[in-house]
Amino acid sequence: MTTGSAGPVPARPVKVTRQQVVRRLTRAAAHSDARLIAEAAALAEGWVVLADPMGGVVCSTPDTAGPEGVRAAAHPQLYPHLTIRSMAGAVLVVRPGAASPASRIDLIARTCVDLLRMRARVRREEDTHRTEQRLHAAVLHLLLSGQSHLATDVLRTSATHATVFRLAGQLVHAAYQSHWREVQPSVSPEAHRMLVCLEGGELVVIVLHGLDHDRHVARPLVARIAYRHQLAGGVSDPLPLDMVATAWAEAGTARHGARSGCLASATFLGSHGLLRVVPAERLALWSAAILKPLNREQRRTMEAYLRSGSAQAAAAVLDVSEGTVRARLRGIGTLLAAELDNPTVQAQLLLALRAPAPSRRVGTSARLGGPHPPLPTGLLDPDDAHRWASALLRPLDKPLRIALRCWLRHRGRTAPAASELGLSRSTLTNWLSKCGRTLSVDLSSATVRAELHLAAETLATPEDTPARLPRRGGRTYRGHQS
Template sequence: MGTGTTGHGPNGPWDARDGRDTTGRLLRAATGSGARLIAEAATLVQGWAVLADPIAGAVYSAPAAAAADGVHAAAAPHDHPYSVQLPAAGAVLVLAPAPATPAEHTGHVAATTAALLEVRGQRAAELRGEQMRLHTTLLRLLLAGHADAVVDALGGGAYTHVTVYRLTGEDTLAAHQVLWRAVRPTLTPHADACTLLGRLDGELVVAEVHRGSDDGRILRLVSRVCERHGLLAGMAGPLPLAEMSTAYCDAAAARHSATPAHRIVPADAIGAPRLAPLLPVAPYARWAAAVLRPLDPAQQHLLLVWLRTGSKPSAAEALGLSAGTVRARIREAARLLDADLEDATVRAHLLLALRAPAPADSDAAADAASGSDEAALRNAGEARLEALPGGILDTGAVRAWAGGLVDGLEPRLRIALTCWLRHHARTAPAATELHVHRTTLTTWLHQCADHLAQNLADATVRAEIHLALRITRCGRDAPADLPRRGGRTYRRA
């Protein structure tokens, strides 16, 4: 007899009784768990068995070392001609029998296992709707600030932080199902991490609740789902659980910078600042602290989301507020700052201020030691968003950065880009001021984007380009200086 347990020799005949015995064993295993079913299938074929998901990889594997081979066989069956692949419960069942195992027996095990996996999948689908509603409720509780209640519902684990993903696109419903199967979320108490998935206001929201760090598994799964279903996503965190609402808003702001080439964008990489690190730290930080002093942290966060997303409606969507509320709060911030926030340069300076480092304690101590409190108050009153501190942009590093970014633009492109940025990336009014057709301006902007190798759809990138153009300006860069020949026909300079 062979090492198998089917009741027949490895090369002996296979009959109906063997089929009944095999089916019974698989049925008993299926009542336990999917993992037991796969393990029993591997035993029956005297080889290995893997249930491979196209997103999650190996769902179950027996033995564990066969996981990689099973995933590869599911993706490239022609490379594994001696294995059997069958679709099962949205995944692929792969069996690799021993050479002595009869083909009829292997086929029966594969078909029965796949059928039982489908039954288990249908049962899981019946329960999934209720579980998904529970996850959505927990997400809403987190957003409402009830972090302690959510942690208690998750079994009282020592969860302290959350990482949030917000996905949008036409296929979020299917992506939700796929991601649910891939993540296999559970509310098991005392796990190192717990993943909550839900659809809120048409978006797919994923919140990984953990103890301060994660292994990147959810990020990889979200990235694969975005690629497969054509979604765009923003990611924020890890942040303390109490700051879930902040992470939620930041993830939406990050999503506005996502493109088909970069489908998932972390919040801390939105238009990654290239100018701010080049500025002299001490005067830069003191100026930023002075101009932002009238604002509380909530107002500063709202302005940062607005400047990152590039528009008030987009900021309202990210913050979960009405557009009217966002407009009113921005008007109030403008009043407190005593600044025209419709001016492109003021907006660029405000973004710099919001990204500035906190003033060093040593600077504050030095000011106090020199009795400069009165001077500090006077400087705070003089600090304005309309102008940066004297000399802060007049350094070799800053000029080199600006030149490297925008040097080489033809005059017509430079003038057109300057005008477009001054109109906050609105093509129609910019084209009117330039006296060109909108199609012409759009073509020029595409040429600018290609030359600069920058994403002009990113509001923070536009702010830095605006400052770079001002730093490197030699003439007026005014529409009246646009090279012309024959009315609306333009020549290259």
């Protein structure tokens, strides 16, 4: 048997349907522009070049076709035998093989252009996404460093308050990536705004809002994130923007006490919190009447003082001198006709600052402290106030309630409270720790201390005094284990 000298017979080209062309190009585009161009060249049985008329070859298959593709992109009228398609910033040049039908080449060119445009749009969105993430992280650091005026300038927002959420868990990175876009609300300067970023291994969400609206808009969404990804989260009270550092600490403390998949409030008071117990409009009207004489700067000064616990700490928050804070507090005390060093007055003022704004104007003023009940009758009648306080403090026995009340009257200072109780500091510290565990509250929170003080004073009787603690050995309470 002999073999002819013409060589092997070439294989017949495999017929490719339109659907297969589109499918193969789409799969290639999922990898890269270069893979898409290579697949297009294979389907065209020729060469394909993606060129930038100003910058040269972007990608080419084969590489040797690049120079001719650039020339064709620059002078298409000189290359009528090529298929040339222009798009924003680039030109696609296809040279078909001799056996490729014109209809297939047109389909390849149109599909490639559509896929390249889609990939360019995705890249732009990813670049915007990364830029926005960096912006959120930068604004978070501005807020934590006390530069709230710069933060609001960057965001162009009219928000005055912030609520901080801090979440942690094994899936925190997955939660961040999958929910970053989901938690983006309107970015209009008149609307609230949400900052979302990763910080120190935590997912951080900060809602910027006004005092009287959008306070809780993010909580259901963040709660779903925590549940879906089994993250433990803490949420702060709404605080002025220049006190975000305090809100940050509150949310962190709350997170440590949260279960996986749940959010824990910084106050831990739940249904016993006064903002839930007192009807909202009643609380709003009372608050507006109390705070009516004060301007915005005076309210900020007073809240910084009440939450930080001292004029010195408030001065650091407000970025003014301690003397300035003390002078402002004297003026505030005069305007309110109240003694700001009184712990009951402080608790009432902090409650007033936390209340929402009223829906109608307030024409009269209200009084603080004095011989009136710790919870004004305008908020709760005496029977309701007693029921609220009893439900809140019921888990405590009498010795713990006496010790807690004394400590709260000393505004959370252990040394003078221990001296009045006749206990060592370590004993009182242990008792207070037991109070916190029994009530499931964070005693470092100013909000918690304020509401516990009002409850303790509401229930107080002549028997609830340090002198009524039975003694053994002079300093240790008999029968009570610390």
